[in-house]
Amino acid sequence: MYTKKVFKIKDLAKWTRHETFLFIAIITVVVVLYFFLELEWLKIPWTPLALIGTAVAFVIGFQNNSAYGRIWEARKIWGGITNTSRTFGMFVQDMVNNEYATESFSKEELQKEIKTLTYRHIAWITALRHAMRVSKPWETVVLEKTNKEWSKMVSPPEWKSTVEEDMKPYLCKEDLDYVMSKNNKQTAMLYLQSHHLKNLKEKGVVWEFSFLELEGILQELFTLQGQSERIKNFPYPRQFATLNHYFMWIFVLLLPLAIVPQFAEIGKEISASHSIIGSLFIWLSIPFYVIVAWIFHTMEKIGRTGENPFEGSANDVPISTMARGIEIDLRQNLGEALEDIPKQFPVIYDTQM
Template sequence: MYTKDKYSLRTVLLWTRRYIYIFVLISVIPVVLYQLAGWKWLHLPWRPIGLVGTALAFISGFKNNASYGRLWEARKIYGGIVNASRLFATMVNDFITNEFTENNKTDEELFLIRKTIIMRHVAWMTSLRHALRVKKPWETSGNNTSDKEHMQSIHIQEYKYTLEEELDGYLSDEEKNYVLDKTNKQTACLNLQSKNFKELKMDGLIEDFRHMEFKNIIGELFALQGKSERIKNFPYPRQFATLNSFFVWFFILLLPFGLMHEFEEIGISLIDSLSGNEIYFFIAKNFIWLTIPFSIAISWIFITMERVGDVSENPFEGMSNDVPITTISRGIEIDIREMIGDDKTEIPNPHPEYNNTQM
């Protein structure tokens, strides 16, 4: 999915607000104990904490690059599905004719044959996106409260409707029962296409060369399906993902203990340099309290990088920065049904956005 830029900061702040509440507690408690309770021993030198933060930035950058690579590969796969679908519709239009048959079909009969094939292709895309939306144990959307709340606000179609409901009108009852009975529904749809092309060849509506070209395009669709299933079923290595999360929280817990001593030192130096102004003196004396907003801000930056990397690892979950497979599939359906001359009143509209987010 894609969220418009002007809503991004607000969306991210809302998405991470529970972490911000935790950061407030983590930063306030040490400062109160240090400044009000007089626990002046309660601090750590900044240099080792700074080294941890520097190392963590490199580790998080590595993780986010790898996560973005998975996201970008998923988007390229769906770009391939767009191109292959349009080529497929062109072939269906131009290859299925009366040129080689002894039993000529009427234009209406040829259109119905073409439309059946195109609708079956839409059923394949529908089955594929439902398979890609199935929750996996390593995905964050199933166990992270913020992710679940966000996904409820954008109404993901695959979680709202079952595959059986969405296949209505795209397959005959017999074909629908065949597909739903299989473990891999999308493979079953392509298998039905292959059988149909064999029947068309037997009827003379396509000859050997065209039959071979249809087989090639089915092979391309199988390859694209397999690539998307590979990303879905093989997670980002958990040792990298889990350790990075531990390191982030370790750094966040240490951060206020290093910052408050640094801010106190700055306050002391300001007191020594100021003369007579009570307001400036009060600010300098309480400079240590700036630890709280700075600690919250730095912690928020690191946790947001961590969370963005987490959700980008699995680009088909349905989060705002995932590949909008529902929107893309609907766009493909509109294109290929228009290409075969289908009735415009029967073609669905583009998929709507929810909270300015494409799904």
Template sequence: MLTKKRYSVKDMVLWTRKETFFYLFYAGVITVLYKVFGFTFLNVPWTPVALIGTAVAFMIGFQNNSAYGRIWEARKIWGAIVNTSRTWGMKVQDMVSNAHAPNPVSESVIKEEKRILVYRHVAWMTALRYAMRTRKSWETQHTSQTNREWRDMIHIPEEVSSLDDNLKLYLSDEERHYVMSKPNKQTALLYLQSAHIRKLKDVGLIWEFAFLELENVLEELFTHQGKSERIKNFPYPRQYASLSLYLTRVFALLLPFGLIPEFADIGQSMTDSFFLIGKYFIWVAVPFCAVVSWAFHTMERMARVGENPFEGTSNDVPISTISRGIEIDMRQMLDEDESIIPSQFPEEKHVQM
């Protein structure tokens, strides 16, 4: 997530330079053919091209809307993870106790149980964010060079260190090996949580009705996890993505044929007063076509890069930061020493990951 006011003009120009050059080149070629070779038959009526343009604007508008919907939904889900995490922290804090225990245990034992429940929760969030940053077959933003340049400036925490290393901080070795052996690690962790609180219930450290409440918190976490996985595993329907792309391209291909003759006419009409300028006026069509194509192309590309909010781009939902923020929060509430609590991931190039 970009955290500054906006992308600078320079950012935009650099990011879109490839298509800009392509459109300049393409319009240039048509203009050369039209003007230099005199192929003035490279000419289609402008108004149907504009009609296609309107229809394309419509399609891309909806696509951008959907992409925004996906980003916003993803952010909502991770916001809900924040809320339920805090609830988990609070309920664990105040529902694990000797109040109903037939054989009360010492305060330090209770504290340790709470610590384990909180650490395992952090492990779950960690496993989930690693799962979100894996690559899907339709996530191909990194194949474009201008996207890769952005990627190279920022460091995705999930690519810097491995999940296994991270889990060492939160789980016993036994549990860690068990979890790493399962394909869906986050699910395994929630099952472990449930087994743990059940054990605590069986020895009376959790009241039976509090146990039901805590199970329902775990149910909620399953829901958030599943929603996050749904967005990861189900792309914006490829048929719509394909259609937008191809329609935009059809429009961009037809554009110079519709515009260059109009510039030629204008140039023609000014040859009396400005002979030289009139003669070369048609070349203004080149940047002009490029601008129009660029506008449509960039709208379409914006929709494309926004589709997958966990792909590892600078426009991602910042799940590493959110997850780490919660970890800090929960560990502070355990009254841990500040020195052992990790610090937040730094922003690079104003990008929060």
């Protein structure tokens, strides 16, 4: 999915509110220990903590760059699928004809062949988008509490229907049974397309040069499908994602033991001239700690949400909308009435699915 609206601070705060409350609780406990129990020995020096923070910042930056790269690559792949699909629809309509046919087909028969090829392509992209939405063991972002809340309001259409239901209007029973018997349904669909084109070439309905052009389009679709499957089936390396998550929490949990003593020392210096302000100055460490911890945690969380661009979160590539857009284009170019063509998936809370 893709959020069109600018991500506002209040939305970001709501998205991370559970962790923010946790940060407030952590720092409050440490401040209470210092203020009421006078545990001044409970501290660590800034130097090792600064080294840890620097390392965590570098790894978070690397993770975010890599996650953005995966999202951008996925967007380019599906942009290629969109363009290649339109090209395929155009080629099929122009290259399936009687010019070199050994036995002339009627206009209705030619149109039936064109429609079959076009509909099978729509079924292919339907199978592909469903395959991209299948949950993988490493796709855990949508299981987080705030993302679960979001999924109740906005979720991909593939979660509400089966691939068989969505492909059924576009395939004959024989093709549907064949495809459903295969593990990789989108690959089986392209095999059927190639076999169909070969039969039309043998009948002369598709010229040999046109056949090569159409096979080239199928080859490009195989390439794009494989690239999309590669992103789906190969996760962001766990040694980076998981360890970085732990490193971030180590830094966040150790930070109060350095920041609170620092504020306590400043408070003692202020007490010489302003006793009340100096004695209470330690409590200012709470908002400062929450800000620092929130920034580190939120940056790490943003990286995690971008690791799997087909998972079904609000930051995903809107493959459902793109696939439906291709379907609408192809069916309109077949001359079908607008009322017979499915509507585009709705934009909910300014989010495309």
